[in-house]
Amino acid sequence: ISILVNKKPQQAAQYFNQVIAKDRESDYGYKARIELALIYHENAREEEAMSMLKEIMGAQKKRTYAIQAENIYNSFQNEIKQN
DSSP: OHHHHHHOHHHHHHHHHHHHHHOTTSHHHHHHHHHHHHHHHHTTOHHHHHHHHHHHHTOSSOHHHHHHHHHHHHHHHHHHHHO
């Protein structure tokens, strides 16, 4: 999957959207949303990336993913402020 993300981000985004559609609340669904947010960020789709990360940050049952999303969100915000 990492090769797909690096070489063909649009196909990777489609794959992650399929995973999310199948089971949004599973571990795979959370991981897919984080990967998709990273792809959105890399493609200058900041609003979509930030929205997806905020959604994950609100997860009460999956705190590990919420913390990871918060760290990425803060990193993106710092990057945006520097530019």
